[in-house]
Amino acid sequence: MAHVGKTGVVVPVPGAQPLLDAVAERCPDTVRTGVPAHLSLLYPFVPAAELDQQADSALTGVFARASPLSVTFAGIVRSGGFLALRPEPADGVAALASAVRSRWPEVVPYGGRYDADPHLTVAMRTTEQRAGAIERELLPNWVPLSAELREAWLVEFDGQWRVRSRSPFGAG
Numbered sequence: 001m002a003h004v005g006k007t008g009v010v011v012p013v014p015g016a017q018p019l020l021d022a023v024a025e026r027c028p029d030t031v032r033t034g035v036p037a038h039l040s041l042l043y044p045f046v047p048a049a050e051l052d053q054q055a056d057s058a059l060t061g062v063f064a065r066a067s068p069l070s071v072t073f074a075g076i077v078r079s080g081g082f083l084a085l086r087p088e089p090a091d092g093v094a095a096l097a098s099a100v101r102s103r104w105p106e107v108v109p110y111g112g113r114y115d116a117d118p119h120l121t122v123a124m125r126t127t128e129q130r131a132g133a134i135e136r137e138l139l140p141n142w143v144p145l146s147a148e149l150r151e152a153w154l155v156e157f158d159g160q161w162r163v164r165s166r167s168p169f170g171a172g
Helices: 014-026 053-064 089-102 128-139
Strands: 007-012 038-042 069-079 084-086 119-121 146-147 151-157 161-167
Touching: 007 089, 014 146, 014 151, 038 089, 038 119, 053 089, 053 151, 053 161, 069 089, 084 128, 084 146, 128 146, 146 151
Parallel strands: none
Antiparallel strands: 007 038, 007 151, 069 084, 069 146, 084 119, 151 161
16 A cells, blocks of 8 residues: 555556556455556656656656657566556557666665566455456457557555646657
8 A cells, every 4th residue: 555655657557447446346445546558667766755857857858759659558467466468569658667676776666565666556455256257358458559658657555646747759
């Protein structure tokens, strides 16, 4: 669960929102509320109290050098009560994550607890059985899922998730 002041750098995936809505309708406690479907590039990011205009400018600069990406979500990752989709090809998204992480090397993705590869979380904090049921019963209706990735967001939790800034790809 997020605490006030947590931030993250994410890439919104609007085309995946109907999938997350379908999962939330069936198992509402398995989907993160307040932030739309997204790929996490770096979470947690710098604490909100430590962010300044320089950090926002640095993020804008990182993504200004990026080009929009076309990806397909076909690879399914399930570990216990966690279910996610991996973007393919992965190299463009991995390059974005690498660019952010190399600019802030002191920030360890997920505090080093989880796999840091960018992914689209479909379900979390549930049982292995429920994650398996979601995978078997819902994902075949949605996967593969194609998406155009065009911007990154800096999101902040202040009691609810909100977009703090947007950085379009190729705006430089």
